[in-house]
Amino acid sequence: MKIVVKLGEPLWREIGEKQVTLDLQLDATIEDMISELADQYPALQEFLNQAEIPPTIFLADELVNWETKLKQGDSPTLIWAVSGG
């Protein structure tokens, strides 16, 4: 199934695109999606491996877990939440 993943700051910079389309197996989870992203984009994989905080993921305006199952047409958003002045 096709999933359009939107990438927020600063994650998109590791790919150079703000959204990418992934082809995932039916019933794939958010974790599968992250794994596929990492496989396709080694720079993003390196970033996520080194980062001490995980990305925060939203799907259909809900905060979701890595176990959440995806379905055709879903468009999850990944952000990297940090505070500052």
Place this chain on the structure above:
Amino acid sequence: MTNFVDVDLSSKRYALRETPEKSVRAFLGGRGLNMLFLARLLRGAGGAAKVDPFGPENPLIFGAGLLTGTIAPNAARFNVSAKSPETLGLGDANCGGFFAAAMRRSGFDRIVIRGCAQEPTYLYLEDGQVHFLPANDLWGMGSFETQQALVKIHGPGTISAVIGPAGENLVRMAAVMTGKKNTAGRCGMGAVMGSKNLKAIAAKGRGKLQITDPKKLRQDRIELTEYLKNSKVVQVLGKLGTPFLYQVSNTLGTIRTRNSQDNFFEDTLNAEEVERYVDKMLACTSCVVHCRHRNILGGEGPEYSTIGLLGANLGIAPTDQVIQLNNLVNELGLDSSSTGTIIAWALELYQRGMIDDELSGGPLEWGDFDRIHQLILDIAHRRGFGDILAESSQAKAQFPESAEDYLIAVKDLPQSDPHDVRYIKSFALGIAVASRGADHLRNRPTLDILRLPDDVRYKIFGVETSSDPTSYDGKAGMVAWHDDIYAVADSVGICKFVTHGFNSPHLLGYDHFSSLIEAVTGLRFEEKELREAGGNVIDLERLINLELGRSKLDDTLPKRYFDDPMPARVTKGHKIDRDKFAVMLGEYYQARGWDQEGRLSPERMEELEALIR
């Protein structure tokens, strides 16, 4: 170990004194010791509630952190404290840059200023001497212009903390400025300086700080620099600065927009747009992050808060216009957070017909850059409608009674950051209970949104917390935990960008602080003792607030956060439930050891009294 200089502007006299070790052990330095001096001096001036913030009896305290100016990583911070003319409550502002290190190297760890100069004056600090010098020629100058003039007078290496026209004109949201944009911005400390006819404090820091164990300090520096530089949070902040946070908040739908009537705005304020105007990245004293960015329009910044509050919150989308406003408020010496919040408040009141052209001096429209640019100038110079807005939250006295319903402030302090807190409940509690008013830098639990595993959260916070950021469960303990560690960071003078818990479950925590303090001062603190010192600061601030007449009723939120659901995006429909908030507030009081009215126990009062005496 740490000294203070008692300066009387009225008599032009000063005396240098040592701070007792007992006080350092209890409050460390920076914000903590400032609060000790503030509590004592407000009492000595007839009682906190009676002190006129613009009166000569209001003490104004500049205090460097215990580690500030040393090679400890990111130890650049100092606090400026007084009774606030903006909130009429506890006033305190924290600032980076190079001033505090210069102040210490000129011989002074803390400057306690009382009285009022008869004419415009500045203090010049050099080799342990305080010089009272005329500032007539500096009066009226902008903040960076003043600093350049002081370098011309005293030579290269002169670092100053100054006020601009806003402080001179007693604008209640006036800041103390150092460098092009380092700002002790909160609570109107610049106006207190202005009320004392004090234009600047200039320091020539040629001395060397006494370090108990320089070898250990060097070793800590090397190891901690390596540790910090491996952090992705540090790397990203060093590369992009804070502007990237705008897009993160905007994606969520948590950017305060048009006075929080909306919660998302244009992409023109994303970091990649701001980057077109960035010249280079800069750092403060001993910093390993380098998050500051110089812009090609003649200033520094804007930071995320300013992008949000002078951009989205005013409906201004063009990037260059927001940068121009950023540079303008810095040169005038205005707090960008309060300025953006107060102008947005006025724009909504006009939109609702609650103020008319006669009062406002003409139309007030969202996104009207020219009008807002002029209004900021008028605020700083107290002209026309700007004279009313220069009163900040206190302007409510000149508006219809219901105007306060639209003011995004707590304890009369306009909210500091552009994050709409209706979604993440711990953020809401944090700004409700922060001692100086609506402010994210007292206790913001950013990690709450990361959905860290239960065991990881428990290991960090020591209490059970819900992993759902929209839940109220366990958030009180989380906020209390942040209270303590941020109070310690502020008191040792270390930036929150490298402080454990602010953005990362790693980075510098009590054990690192303890090692650095021992190397610098020889004082040994166990982790528990340092956390207790943080608790001392929080409790003393509570005591000062109670003496100022604050109560449980002030630990609340803007009406809009309770009543109006967020309009769009991920956060759509969220608001703060009054009953659940009340329960969370009670749990917070319990976590702090206060009673259900938010008062300190008699035993705790006795302990604090013993420390204050």
